[in-house]
Amino acid sequence: MNQDQYRILSKRFGRRDGHRLAAYEADGGYRALKRAVGQLGAAAVREEVKASGLRGRGGAGFPAGVKWGFVPQGAETVYFMVNADESEPGTFKDRYLLDYDPHAVIEGSAISSFAVGAKLCVIYIRGEFGWLVDRVQKAVDEAYAAGYLGPGALGGAYELEMIVHKGAGAYICGEETGLINSVTGLKGQPSIKPPFPAVSGFLGQPTIVNNVETVAAVPWILENGAAAYRAFGTEKSPGTKLFSVSGPVRRPGVHEIPLGLPFREFFTDWLGGMADGEELKAVIMGGSSVPVLTAAEAMETALDYESLAAAGTMLGSGGMIIIPQRCDMVELIQVLMHFYWDESCGQCTPCREGTGWLHRIVKRLRGGEGAPEDLALLEKVCDGMAGLTICPLADAAVMPMRSFLERFRPEFEALAAGRRETEPDSRWAREIRS
Amino acid sequence: MNVPIKDGNSFRLGEQDAARFAAILARYPTRRSALMPTLWLIQDRDGHISDAAVSWTAAQLELSEAKVREVVSFYVMYRDRPQARHVLQVCHNISCHIMGAQPLLSHLEGKLGIRRGELTPDGEFALEGVECLGACGMGPCLQLGRHLYENLTPEKADALVDGLRRGDPPRPDTDRDLED
Ligand SMILES: Cc1cc2nc3c(=O)[nH]c(=O)nc-3n(C[C@H](O)[C@H](O)[C@H](O)COP(=O)(O)O)c2cc1C
Ligand code: SF4
Ligand code: FES
Numbered sequence: 002m003n004q005d006q007y008r009i010l011s012k013r014f015g016r017r018d019g020h021r022l023a024a025y026e027a028d029g030g031y032r033a034l035k036r037a038v039g040q041l042g043a044a045a046v047r048e049e050v051k052a053s054g055l056r057g058r059g060g061a062g063f064p065a066g067v068k069w070g071f072v073p074q075g076a077e078t079v080y081f082m083v084n085a086d087e088s089e090p091g092t093f094k095d096r097y098l099l100d101y102d103p104h105a106v107i108e109g110s111a112i113s114s115f116a117v118g119a120k121l122c123v124i125y126i127r128g129e130f131g132w133l134v135d136r137v138q139k140a141v142d143e144a145y146a147a148g149y150l151g152p153g154a155l156g157g158a159y160e161l162e163m164i165v166h167k168g169a170g171a172y173i174c175g176e177e178t179g180l181i182n183s184v185t186g187l188k189g190q191p192s193i194k195p196p197f198p199a200v201s202g203f204l205g206q207p208t209i210v211n212n213v214e215t216v217a218a219v220p221w222i223l224e225n226g227a228a229a230y231r232a233f234g235t236e237k238s239p240g241t242k243l244f245s246v247s248g249p250v251r252r253p254g255v256h257e258i259p260l261g262l263p264f265r266e267f268f269t270d271w272l273g274g275m276a277d278g279e280e281l282k283a284v285i286m287g288g289s290s291v292p293v294l295t296a297a298e299a300m301e302t303a304l305d306y307e308s309l310a311a312a313g314t315m316l317g318s319g320g321m322i323i324i325p326q327r328c329d330m331v332e333l334i335q336v337l338m339h340f341y342w343d344e345s346c347g348q349c350t351p352c353r354e355g356t357g358w359l360h361r362i363v364k365r366l367r368g369g370e371g372a373p374e375d376l377a378l379l380e381k382v383c384d385g386m387a388g389l390t391i392c393p394l395a396d397a398a399v400m401p402m403r404s405f406l407e408r409f410r411p412e413f414e415a416l417a418a419g420r421r422e423t424e425p426d427s428r429w430a431r432e433i434r435s
Numbered sequence: 436m437n438v439p440i441k442d443g444n445s446f447r448l449g450e451q452d453a454a455r456f457a458a459i460l461a462r463y464p465t466r467r468s469a470l471m472p473t474l475w476l477i478q479d480r481d482g483h484i485s486d487a488a489v490s491w492t493a494a495q496l497e498l499s500e501a502k503v504r505e506v507v508s509f510y511v512m513y514r515d516r517p518q519a520r521h522v523l524q525v526c527h528n529i530s531c532h533i534m535g536a537q538p539l540l541s542h543l544e545g546k547l548g549i550r551r552g553e554l555t556p557d558g559e560f561a562l563e564g565v566e567c568l569g570a571c572g573m574g575p576c577l578q579l580g581r582h583l584y585e586n587l588t589p590e591k592a593d594a595l596v597d598g599l600r601r602g603d604p605p606r607p608d609t610d611r612d613l614e615d
Contacts, residue, residue, distance in 0.1 A: 135581070248530060336527070
């Protein structure tokens, strides 16, 4: 199968000059923006994106065109924010778009801003991507100089200011209300919904937040039409999707696939299977926050929203983590629980205390001081967290915790009974000091 | 509301940085929303955000010092005290863990003669374990300043430390050779 035929978003990946305005324009870049502003108008752009069925690529999969429609009619001031916080463990796809194709992100952001009537667009890039902040700022400067942005852009047909905003190390700023509060100059703590940002967000005004990959698909959809986009993927999961793959496979990295592709085919043909001497044990399909699947479950599912939901997990961000047989699952969940505990913003007691409990109980188990009751205690703590907090970070910790317990229970039971089921491979496993 | 700068505050921006600060104020819709870029401007120059910088920022943005300080302390990348010259931040999250982050950290501990979370006595190096850096498919990896070093092996890590000691570090993996 020719994998290049699915390159909508990844056309310029790996090209040395793909990030330059001249190269982007030579590929037909900014034509969609000109057509959107000059011919289509905002309502028609919203309709086309809605018809394409494009779903948000930040994790929740909400249809972009539908979200845009939530902005109240006749709103005076609207803001558009591009979520480039990309901090979900296992996820590194937006980084490729920002690095190799910043103008596609800028053009997509400009069209999306125009579609919702925003005159200020903020691209929020996580602070650890320091070099990308420079890269994107340079591209934004180029777009201003070429008259695609700024007051009187495109001969006065529309106007848009674009700010490249650098985060400063906080996973929670990827949550959309945390992101908005962060840009406001506050701690990046989420706000309770409703009101939803589309109605009341940045500075109390309607604000749309979309992921980088979501906006990057918009120029292609306008150029080629909603029907062409729907030619890829399934009825409920139209289009293509970037998967960032980590772990010991032959070809880790970012791969663009048509949604609906069977995992087995992706694993064999795209990833080349496991690296030498490794065997597949489990797969986390969509970033660390979604439930883990066993190798057997993974082999039976397909990569789209509905198949993964039927398999008991989620497509999430498309951050696929391949777990080899040599890994101790209790050790891996300890790493993850440390992460959620570290990143909880502390506002909600169930999340602040619950993540700490989960981390400490798992650590105690691994330290040989666990008790058989600990497994029930882990479940009880999860029950006290899920769905009870301001934002879904608590659920994001509970989903991996519960699924690891459920699918790899013997490993937990052995530790609770004072036995080790598998001797960890000393090449990799060390005591985690945290 | 104009909060007076405390007497004796010696914090000043140079001419270039003052122009950058003015540009930030012009770009952001409210003074408060200029807080994060202002803190970056200061930290990029000074390496950290001092008490004097906090009161200067508070006065400029018409915020209380507490509102500035809580933001400095919320975000892990803002530092409120001087740092080692080279802070090596190794990702210890799941994908890098699978690919050997712990052996890498142990190796660097041996090489630098410190444990993670510590500073070399000469103040040259610090070693930290950090959460996911967005380089999961290229792990194990570490962050140094604005760049990442990826697909690390003990040899590559040694070459980095030796290069930094000589003042001639290898090129980061994220620093793609791009003609401008
Ligand atoms: C804890 C947490 C972290 C998140 N991190 C990100 C992120 O890094 N990038 C992102 O695009 N969305 C992230 N999201 C999802 C956003 O809240 C939001 O749904 C998304 O940016 C909307 O864009 P989309 O509709 O285009 O997907 C996160 C959500 C939560 C709860
Ligand atoms: S669930 Fe956790 S991260 Fe989200 S707002 Fe509550 S405390 Fe903060
Ligand atoms: S897990 Fe290490 S960079 Fe993502």
